[in-house]
Amino acid sequence: MKATTSETRTAGRPRDRRIDEAVIAATRELLATEGYAGLSLAAVATRSGTNTPAIYRRWESKAHLVHEAVFPESLATGLPSTGDLRTDVEALVRGSALLFSDPVARAALPGLLSDLVPHPELHRELMDQLWVSRIGEVQQLLDDATAKGRVRRGVRADHLLNIIGGSALLAVLTPGQTVLDEAWINSICTLALEGITT
Structure with a gap:
């Protein structure tokens, strides 16, 4: 675009x-x-x-x-799949924390999200960079883990990504400057895994 x-x-x-x-x-x-x-x-x-x-x-x-x-186009990179569920989920959480911890992103997001309303094509592009482009590979990760009996059947990649990315985004938009540190990463990773695993 x-x-x-x-x-x-x-x-x-x-x-x-x-x-x-x-x-x-x-x-x-x-x-x-x-x-x-x-x-x-x-x-x-x-x-x-x-x-x-x-x-x-x-x-x-x-x-x-x-x-x-x-949010440069280089953000839409592939997920480094290791075959280990926790490692791969943690990589997603850590990537979100890194992105939204950027002081420039924190400064830009509140106003940018408001200005995206009259630009639906730009809003779609941002969502694709942050979430949509990764749905396929994350779903494959979940399906592989489901086949091994580690993940409950029916878990959807878009739901998992919304939990991870949405948690980071909400932390940035909420007053109080939540720090997306190791404690935050571990907490979100644990919540996500407990929600999807058998």
């Missing part, structure tokens, strides 16, 4: 990746210091050494820019 939109606007002219990288870096820096509400594309342009038209040629809105700065 991000590349398609901007490439359509600049058909026949390759994007300068140096500008992209400078804008992304400036966006992350400003999110950390100003928060989502205080972030302006004019400030991003000034800090990155470009101009707002150049930014709008690449990202159609502030929400699209922040989405790419905080």
